[in-house]
Amino acid sequence: MENENFLGIYLSKTKATAVLLSVDQANPAILNCFSVSTDQGDDTGQVDDTAGSLAELISQGLAVRALKFGEVSIAIDCSLFTQHNLRSEFTDPKQIAQTIKFDAEEVLATDAANIAVAFEITAVEETGSDVTVYTADRHQFDDILADLQANNLDPIAIEPDIT
Incomplete structure (x- = not known):
């Protein structure tokens, strides 16, 4: 069942990586992964402010790939x-x-x-x-969580990446 897949997101200040995992005990697997960035500068060093938030970019990436998941967990970068x-x-x-x-x-x-x-x-x-x-x-984490939830990415856990 697709909604039993698990979405893990590694989140830093300007980049995120999303990994979709199968939670099938018999055949656990990475089903898909992709990265997004809000740091889309051009050759002049100008940043594109229309790129959207990381949560928006992840949500768009999931939609484009037609990826379905049940639960989301976030790992926060040490920065x-x-x-x-x-x-x-x-x-x-x-x-x-x-x-x-x-x-x-x-x-x-x-x-x-x-x-x-x-x-x-x-x-x-x-x-x-x-x-x-x-x-x-x-306050920064309140904003991150609100942005994730506004993009249908409501995490069951947000933890520091300490490994």
């Missing part, structure tokens, strides 16, 4: 986030999740309302946990 190593006084993942944004706010000296946060617990000890925190401009 769109910053990585920090923090220490949490908590060991319980639920407590860390509830407080990590404020820990990041303190380290970054910025208002927690302005940052988007993802984290990974890297070590747990009796006295607390080591946590890798990924932060980004929340």
